[in-house]
Amino acid sequence: MRILLVEDDEMIGESVVAGLESEDYAVDWVKDGDSALIAMNTTPFSLVILDLGLPGKDGIQVIRELRARRNPTPILVTTARDTVDDRIRGLDSGADDYLIKPYDLDELSARIRALLRRSAGRADPIIERGELRISPATREVTYRGQPVILSSKEYALLAALAERQGVVWSRSQLEEKLYNWDNTVGSNAIEVHIHHLRKKLSDSAIKTVRGVGYLLET
Numbered sequence: 001m002r003i004l005l006v007e008d009d010e011m012i013g014e015s016v017v018a019g020l021e022s023e024d025y026a027v028d029w030v031k032d033g034d035s036a037l038i039a040m041n042t043t044p045f046s047l048v049i050l051d052l053g054l055p056g057k058d059g060i061q062v063i064r065e066l067r068a069r070r071n072p073t074p075i076l077v078t079t080a081r082d083t084v085d086d087r088i089r090g091l092d093s094g095a096d097d098y099l100i101k102p103y104d105l106d107e108l109s110a111r112i113r114a115l116l117r118r119s120a121g122r123a124d125p126i127i128e129r130g131e132l133r134i135s136p137a138t139r140e141v142t143y144r145g146q147p148v149i150l151s152s153k154e155y156a157l158l159a160a161l162a163e164r165q166g167v168v169w170s171r172s173q174l175e176e177k178l179y180n181w182d183n184t185v186g187s188n189a190i191e192v193h194i195h196h197l198r199k200k201l202s203d204s205a206i207k208t209v210r211g212v213g214y215l216l217e218t
């Protein structure tokens with residue numbers, strides 16, 4: 001899953017990026033409202049973590065512009081300004097949830113999971129697809145009842161394929177979910193990870209749809 005962090009505080013930004021990357025998210029970080037809007041125009045993020053107090057356009061303006069453009073990406077607002085008014089304005093402008101600074105990284109992760117679940121239309125915290133079970137909270141995977149040990153990118157790829165049932169994902173869509181702007185992506189990176197996933201699950205677990213992309217077999 002690809003996440004955009006909009007945060008002008010260097011220390012908070014660095015710790016959030018490190019924390020989320022350790023949980024296998026691909027994270028891009030911008031430090032002002034205008035850069036956030038440009039980023040959202042060019043890249044399909046699964047979720048935005050948005051500080052309200054930003055240089056230039058503030059977080060509320062960013063939310064309003066995104067929603068005016070009919071951009072439905074889940075927005076988690078973070079704010080140091082612990083006033084009820086800010087939170088209400090954020091939510092009423094189209095944000096989906098909020099956290100008050102300083103916040104705990106584990107709580108941030110749990111809220112991200114809840115928002116991603118909701119935006120995928122799931123109520124169940126476990127993703128079940130055929131004989132595959134994924135627990136996003138622990139990143140544990142079982143296939144045919146057996147635990148499967150995956151690398152960070154293999155897990156991220158499998159979670160992306162499983163997020164929506166019956167969707168065929170193109171290679172470029174999967175690349176956008178797995179890699180941030182700073183990553184140099186080899187042209188066959190996705191194929192290599194798919195190959196490894198098939199070895200660890202089964203050949204039939206992931207189907208290649210010729211000329212289109214990949215589909216998780218359910």
Ligand code: CA
Nearest residue numbers: 008051053054
């Ligand atoms: Ca700030």
